[in-house]
Amino acid sequence: REPPSMAxxxxxxxxALLQSDTWTRTTAEKTFSDARQQQPGATxxxxxxxxxxxxxxxPVKEQAAVLLRQCLGKLRNEGSTWSQLGAQGQGECxxxxxxxxxxxxxxxxxxxxxxxxxxxxxxxxxIEDDERPNNAQAWPELMPKLMTIVVDGxxxxxxxxxxxxxxxELLSSAWQIMVANTQQTLGxxxxxxxxxxxxxxxxxxQLLCELIDQLERKEDRSNFxxxxxxxxxxxxxxxxxxxxxxxxxxxxxxxxTPALADFLKDCFGTHLLPLLSTIAKSHKEEDTQRLAxxxxxxxAEGKPKAFxxxxxxxxxxxxxxxxxxxxxxxxxxxxxxxxxxxxEDEENYTNGKEVIxxxxxxxxxxxxxxxxxxxxxPAIAGLFQVGGWKETVAGLAxxxxxxxxxxxxxxxxxxxxAIKAQLKASSPRVRHAAWSALAQFSEDHSETVTSESxxxxxxPEFLAGLDxxxxxxxx
Numbered sequence: 001r002e003p004p005s006m007a008x009x010x011x012x013x014x015x016a017l018l019q020s021d022t023w024t025r026t027t028a029e030k031t032f033s034d035a036r037q038q039q040p041g042a043t044x045x046x047x048x049x050x051x052x053x054x055x056x057x058x059p060v061k062e063q064a065a066v067l068l069r070q071c072l073g074k075l076r077n078e079g080s081t082w083s084q085l086g087a088q089g090q091g092e093c094x095x096x097x098x099x100x101x102x103x104x105x106x107x108x109x110x111x112x113x114x115x116x117x118x119x120x121x122x123x124x125x126x127i128e129d130d131e132r133p134n135n136a137q138a139w140p141e142l143m144p145k146l147m148t149i150v151v152d153g154x155x156x157x158x159x160x161x162x163x164x165x166x167x168x169e170l171l172s173s174a175w176q177i178m179v180a181n182t183q184q185t186l187g188x189x190x191x192x193x194x195x196x197x198x199x200x201x202x203x204x205x206q207l208l209c210e211l212i213d214q215l216e217r218k219e220d221r222s223n224f225x226x227x228x229x230x231x232x233x234x235x236x237x238x239x240x241x242x243x244x245x246x247x248x249x250x251x252x253x254x255x256x257t258p259a260l261a262d263f264l265k266d267c268f269g270t271h272l273l274p275l276l277s278t279i280a281k282s283h284k285e286e287d288t289q290r291l292a293x294x295x296x297x298x299x300a301e302g303k304p305k306a307f308x309x310x311x312x313x314x315x316x317x318x319x320x321x322x323x324x325x326x327x328x329x330x331x332x333x334x335x336x337x338x339x340x341x342x343x344e345d346e347e348n349y350t351n352g353k354e355v356i357x358x359x360x361x362x363x364x365x366x367x368x369x370x371x372x373x374x375x376x377x378p379a380i381a382g383l384f385q386v387g388g389w390k391e392t393v394a395g396l397a398x399x400x401x402x403x404x405x406x407x408x409x410x411x412x413x414x415x416x417x418a419i420k421a422q423l424k425a426s427s428p429r430v431r432h433a434a435w436s437a438l439a440q441f442s443e444d445h446s447e448t449v450t451s452e453s454x455x456x457x458x459x460p461e462f463l464a465g466l467d468x469x470x471x472x473x474x475x
Contacts, residue, residue: 010046014060040084048096058106065112075123098145107158114162118169125173132180151191161199168207175214182223193230201234202246209253212263221263232271244285251291261302269310280320290351293320297355304366315375324352325394336470356401389427400437404444412445423461428470
């Protein structure tokens with residue numbers, strides 16, 4: 001079936017925009033730009049008709065959605081397309097968008113429509129932080145419609161997920177409405193956490209975390225503590241899924257702001273810590289492992305004093321870091337053939353060092369550094385006692401990372417002794433790590449390293465090192 005005649009010209013332009021031929025595409029771009037400027041109402045109506053017409057191909061509909069989002073953007077700019085539609089045209093746009101969202105069968109097109117909905121909503125809704133309205137006067141149909149779709153189990157899973165995603169994206173403008181309707185919000189999230197769809201459960205978790213981020217008042221946040229177990233259950237099941245996209249998205253939302261850290265601090269040790277530690281150590285995908293560790297350390301940075309008191313938190317975080325430091329490539333020949341500047345980054349190893357540094361930094365700023373150092377001493381000793389090259393490299397990496405925070409010269413000297421002992425190790429990776437650590441010590445404690453006694457001890461080591469058979473160690 002052909003599109004209605006009113007939309008036929010727009011559909012032709014949209015198809016031309018997708019052509020690979022430069023002249024055809026450029027001509028279509030000018031045609032659309034001229035139409036938008038000269039006939040904004042008809043242009044927007046044509047885009048809506050193209051989107052609503054079942055016979056129009058999916059890529060053409062996607063293009064229509066992209067252009068409609070542009071037309072409905074920058075509302076407050078002088079001469080914007082929106083401002084030229086008039087009150088009646090604007091009302092029709094809002095109504096048509098919600099109808100399109102619910103009616104569109106294509107997942108790709110519907111997500112783009114949901115994106116238009118949240119974009120327009122965020123531009124229209126303007127609520128003061130201290131206000132708690134039950135609805136958005138600028139678009140009163142928006143939140144009720146989205147919430148109705150979200151909780152309707154008879155709706156397609158993709159539609160419910162897109163509606164919930166739109167609500168999440170609207171939080172920056174409409175969080176006050178969610179708080180004003182706390183019981184309804186709790187009910188919606190509870191229902192979503194028990195939904196069979198991974199996407200719906202994931203968006204529910206993201207929405208909860210991002211809502212908490214918006215709430216400055218502790219009393220507002222406390223109403224949502226009852227959902228922490230649901231959040232943890234969702235994180236656990238998503239981590240067990242074959243696809244890590246959803247768990248990664250939720251872990252990113254768990255990266256702590258002070259508000260989220262305060263919200264989670266009392267239940268973190270019993271609920272989230274064991275779960276995040278397990279994901280960081282044993283998930284099959286390394287990017288997911290790193291995101292779990294990032295959630296742990298960023299929450300500590302959000303509330304250092306509170307998280308220093310969480311039982312087992314510092315120890316568990318350091319254990320994950322050391323696990324990361326030991327995950328090194330077994331192929332020493334390939335490692336030796338590369339140079340430091342062009343070598344492929346071992347991301348978990350690098351991340352482990354970075355997180356130890358960040359943890360030390362935030363705890364030192366809050367007078368909790370001794371607590372970390374006491375936990376690291378036996379861990380470092382254990383790494384060297386194992387004797388494997390990976391554990392030794394990890395131990396040296398920890399020493400070079402924490403040295404800038406050490407003020408006790410006696411401890412610095414002990415650490416230097418441990419490094420010196422590895423400068424002639426049989427493994428080139430150990431020797432490389434030892435020389436790198438010594439360079440870091442020279443930067444952070446130059447007076448100790450260049451003292452007469454240590455200079456006498458290290459000079460022979462330097463002379464011997466110049467004959468190292470591994471080019472990468474020499475460099």
